[in-house]
Amino acid sequence: MRKLKSKKYHKFRTAKLLRKRKQSVLKKKERNVLRNKPNSDRYDSSRPIKNKYTNRIDKQEISVGETFSLLKDPFNVLKLINTIEKRKIKNKHITNIHLELSHIKEIDIGAISILLSKVNQVSLGSKRIKFSGTFPIDGTCREFFNKSGFLDYMADISGNKFNKQSDNYLVRIGRDKTDNEKVGVHIKKAMKFITGSEVHYPPVFSVIQEMCSNSVEHSNKIGKNWLLGVNYSDAEDELEKRVTFTMTDMGFGILKTLKRKFATRIKETMANDPEILQRAFEKKYDSATKEVNRNKGLPLILDRTEKKYIKGLKVITNNVFLDLENPSLSKTLDLNLGGTFYCWEINLNCIELWNKASIN
Amino acid sequence: MEQSEHKLIIIEYTEYPGPRYCDQGESSGEDFYHTQLNSAFLKAIKSNYKLKVVLDGTAGYASSFLDEAFGNLVYDFTLEKIKKHLVIISEEEPDWKKMITNETFIEWEQRRLNKKPPKKTTLHKEWSRFQNNEFNSKVWIQ
Numbered sequence: 187m188r189k190l191k192s193k194k195y196h197k198f199r200t201a202k203l204l205r206k207r208k209q210s211v212l213k214k215k216e217r218n219v220l221r222n223k224p225n226s227d228r229y230d231s232s233r234p235i236k237n238k239y240t241n242r243i244d245k246q247e248i249s250v251g252e253t254f255s256l257l258k259d260p261f262n263v264l265k266l267i268n269t270i271e272k273r274k275i276k277n278k279h280i281t282n283i284h285l286e287l288s289h290i291k292e293i294d295i296g297a298i299s300i301l302l303s304k305v306n307q308v309s310l311g312s313k314r315i316k317f318s319g320t321f322p323i324d325g326t327c328r329e330f331f332n333k334s335g336f337l338d339y340m341a342d343i344s345g346n347k348f349n350k351q352s353d354n355y356l357v358r359i360g361r362d363k364t365d366n367e368k369v370g371v372h373i374k375k376a377m378k379f380i381t382g383s384e385v386h387y388p389p390v391f392s393v394i395q396e397m398c399s400n401s402v403e404h405s406n407k408i409g410k411n412w413l414l415g416v417n418y419s420d421a422e423d424e425l426e427k428r429v430t431f432t433m434t435d436m437g438f439g440i441l442k443t444l445k446r447k448f449a450t451r452i453k454e455t456m457a458n459d460p461e462i463l464q465r466a467f468e469k470k471y472d473s474a475t476k477e478v479n480r481n482k483g484l485p486l487i488l489d490r491t492e493k494k495y496i497k498g499l500k501v502i503t504n505n506v507f508l509d510l511e512n513p514s515l516s517k518t519l520d521l522n523l524g525g526t527f528y529c530w531e532i533n534l535n536c537i538e539l540w541n542k543a544s545i546n
Numbered sequence: 547m548e549q550s551e552h553k554l555i556i557i558e559y560t561e562y563p564g565p566r567y568c569d570q571g572e573s574s575g576e577d578f579y580h581t582q583l584n585s586a587f588l589k590a591i592k593s594n595y596k597l598k599v600v601l602d603g604t605a606g607y608a609s610s611f612l613d614e615a616f617g618n619l620v621y622d623f624t625l626e627k628i629k630k631h632l633v634i635i636s637e638e639e640p641d642w643k644k645m646i647t648n649e650t651f652i653e654w655e656q657r658r659l660n661k662k663p664p665k666k667t668t669l670h671k672e673w674s675r676f677q678n679n680e681f682n683s684k685v686w687i688q
Contacts (some may be wrong), residue, residue, distance in 0.1 A: 292684035364571035365564035370652035388639060393604030398567040399608050477662075479617055482609035482645070489641075513591075544638050 231484075236277040246273045249286040255328075256296030257500065257529065260507055263297045264521040265489060267304050272522070283308075285319035293327045295417045296529050298334045301430045303413045306339070307436040335415070339366040361411055364398040372416050376429040379418055380534055389495035389540055391534060393435060396483035397528055401435035404437070411436065439504035440484075444471055459506045460516035467510065490529070496538045499530040552595055556588045557603035566610035567669040573580045575614030583615055587623060588674045588681065590631045601636040601643075609645060616646050617654035617662055622686075623677040625655040663687050 235245040249271055253259045270283060285301075305317050317340075322328045330338075334400075337348040372389055372540055378384040392413065401412040414434035437443075441459060444466055465471065467488040491499045491510045501508040502519070502525040509515040556563065559582055560573035568576050582600070588596035601607070606630045620628055623652070628651060636643040657664075 311589065363569075364565045366560075366564045366571060366573060366605075370562040371606065386605045387606075388606030392608060394610035395563075395565065395606070395611075399570060399610055402570045476658060479613055479650065482613065482649070486609050 196418070210282075211431050214543065231517070233293070244279050245282040245284060246280055247284040247286060248273070250290055252289055252291040254290045254297045254355050255294040256502065256527065257294055258292065259503060260265060260519055260520060263300060267300060267523065268521060270304055270308065281314050282316050282318060286371060287331070288320045288323045290322040290327050291324050293330055293336060294321065295415050295430060295432055296527060298331065299413055299415045299434045300338050300340065300523075300527055301329065303411065303434040303436050306411050306413070309445065334417075359500060362402055364402060366395070369394050369414065372414070376416060376431075377417075377537070379420075379429060380424075380532070381537060382426050387532070387537065387540070389493075389536075390431065390491045393487050393490055393496060393530070394431070395524075396486055397433045397435075400483055401433075401437060402528070421523065423536050428531045429438055430529065430531040433528040434525065439522075440501075440526055441504040441506065459504070460508055460513075460519050461500070463506045464510075464513055464516065465510050467508075487528075493539070494544070495530055495536055495543075496530045498534055499528065502527040551601060552590070552684055553598045555600040555603070558645065559599075560604070563607050563611045565608055565624070565682070566614045567667040575611040576618070576667065578611070579615045579618045580673055583619060584622065584673045587619060587631065591623070591627060591676075591681075592626060596633050598633045600637055601634065602638045607639075607642060609678050610656045612642060612646055616650050617657075620651055620654035621658045621664055623659065624676060625651055638674060 216499070218494070235247060239243045248266065250266055251262055253262055254266075258261045264340065273280060308315055310316070322331055341347055370391060372387065373387050373394075374384045375525075376390075398412055398414075412433065412435040415430075417430040417432070419428045419430065421427050437473050441463060444462070467484045469485040487499070488510060490496050497511065499510040501510065502523055505519045505522045507517050507519055556578070559578055562573060563578070564571040564573040566575050568574050587597055588626075589677075619632070634646055635642045649652065666687045668683075669688065672685055674681055675681045675686055
């Protein structure tokens, strides 16, 4: 004869079964996450680590794939940035984000700049979140990473600052103000590297000041930070020597702060985002401040590019990759960058063109 | 013979000109106007000579620095007075002179006629303005 169980027993049993089911679903999710290989196209291996005493997720491990290059593969870099942002928002108890960089086989200064900018933004916003990570195993990438200047803002496990690896690569962080003198000094050093003379180069100073001013004025109100990178590429031939500059800020991005009149928006319904961004550089729209005397900064940047005083200027902002030198290579990205990234370079040819124009 | 008091050389103020406003960074256009340009221009008008402002020699400029400095000059003294008593010298970058003359002067004159005052991001000492056919000095905007 079947024994009759009380209502209380059934309630207890149902609750127990539900708990077991929930745990099994969570474990399955964790296994699926671990299964994602770091070198696949969807590298997104972010592994939550629970504190065994509180049972809360307080550490997040994020693995970067083999290609960590903003200019060659912006998707993977933007995915990392968005993953950091998502984990920060989703897990309110998180105290550590661990960046697994050991699998990287290709790297550039753009990716490092954006990563440092994001790390700085998160750290400014919340003092409880610390970042840790591993170095790339690949020798070339490790050397590039060590010399990039990223480690100037980090410490080792014992809490000691890293020794400055090189004067070649310099990365400078600013906050809610411009840093005119330091920018000017770095430009003079870049000129000395290319020409042998420590002199001013006004086109680059102007371009950086415009970008800085835009960042300081228009980016997010809290936790403003901009980052200037200077990367030296040596060569035996003087003509091959070049200096690459990067400028990064984690704000709203140019497209989000653009002021387009209603009639213009209707007229441009068929225009894609790269075209709209290109037009912003061509002064087709009003300033975000609505003042009649504004909106000269982006056109100045385009002007210096067209005159070839700077070369290879690329812009990544919101969901757009814009190549100002070759607009046909501009494209819409699948992911969004909350902020703006500029990258350009100068060489002896640019400087000679500028000197010729100044004399005439 | 040119006298030194006829010239205002920006590199003597700063080698590294900054952004538009004082709260955005050092050596801003707003600061340059209030500490140097306003008083130098008033002196030029009262002594009836042309003030030469030399842009050459610095590390370079953001357009906002020049727009704010020269724009405030138009707002406080009118475009008519500027055309009579101001000369801009920019041999290294002639485009700046073109921008100031063809854009800044016209846009700020429009602002002056529309009574749209400039923004001040810090408390300045008294500065001069030409209003109702006379020159007065006070803290016009706070």
